[in-house]
Amino acid sequence: DAMVIQNPRYQVTQFGKPVTLSCSQTLNHNVMYWYQQKSSQAPKLLFHYYDKDFNNEADTPDNFQSRRPNTSFCFLDIRSPGLGDTAMYLCATEKFKGMNTEAFFGQGTRLTVV
Amino acid sequence: SQQGEEDPQALSIQEGENATMNCSYKTSINNLQWYRQNSGRGLVHLILIRSNEREKHSGRLRVTLDTSKKSSSLLITASRAADTASYFCATDAGGGSYIPTFGRGTSLIVHP
Numbered sequence: 001d002a003m004v005i006q007n008p009r010y011q012v013t014q015f016g017k018p019v020t021l022s023c024s025q026t027l028n029h030n031v032m033y034w035y036q037q038k039s040s041q042a043p044k045l046l047f048h049y050y051d052k053d054f055n056n057e058a059d060t061p062d063n064f065q066s067r068r069p070n071t072s073f074c075f076l077d078i079r080s081p082g083l084g085d086t087a088m089y090l091c092a093t094e095k096f097k098g099m100n101t102e103a104f105f106g107q108g109t110r111l112t113v114v
Numbered sequence: 115s116q117q118g119e120e121d122p123q124a125l126s127i128q129e130g131e132n133a134t135m136n137c138s139y140k141t142s143i144n145n146l147q148w149y150r151q152n153s154g155r156g157l158v159h160l161i162l163i164r165s166n167e168r169e170k171h172s173g174r175l176r177v178t179l180d181t182s183k184k185s186s187s188l189l190i191t192a193s194r195a196a197d198t199a200s201y202f203c204a205t206d207a208g209g210g211s212y213i214p215t216f217g218r219g220t221s222l223i224v225h226p
Binding site for chain 2: 004006031033035040041042043044045048088090092096099100101102103104105106107108110
């Protein structure tokens with residue numbers, strides 16, 4: 001059974017039209033990550049939550065925001081998507097208690113901005 | 115930011131052969147992880163090796179870590195067509211850091 005679920009799997013949105021990607025987990029992990037992965041590139045961290053503490057990477061664009069209303073759910077909001085935001089968006093969770101353990105990834109949302 | 119760099123970028127082998135991928139990183143780390151990604155999918159965790167470990171095995175996978183050279187290798191023995199995927203290493207930045215930062219990956223193709 002899938003433990004980290006991302007919805008939708010595929011999303012096409014128009015330039016400038018807000019879009020929300022969702023991630024849910026059944027693992028009760030305290031850490032959640034959002035990564036952006038463009039074609040043939042490394043996954044790039046956008047944000048992460050350590051419990052309720054939100055951490056924004058310095059080079060994450062301002063039109064990217066995130067919400068974590070509870071342990072199980074996390075959202076990525078793109079307020080005004082540009083063509084350059086076309087990418088795979090990956091959500092991951094981890095149970096972190098002083099040492100890294102494995103991160104569990106969802107299947108990703110492939111976002112296309114037209 | 116800390117980032118591993120995988121080498122080679124692409125690797126093409128025949129089924130049954132061994133595949134070796136390398137990862138180099140820049141600063142001290144707490145641990146190093148290897149992940150696999152099938153085309154258009156999420157990443158799947160393979161192995162985590164801590165900075166005080168030198169070698170770990172999991173099935174047909176063998177990972178080594180040389181902290182003096184700041185490098186790691188992933189060996190897949192007796193490869194199968196189903197091993198075709200991209201393989202990424204992920205490192206933290208040492209100290210109190212725990213954030214996995216990924217390299218660009220090695221694209222492995224195993225021909226049947």
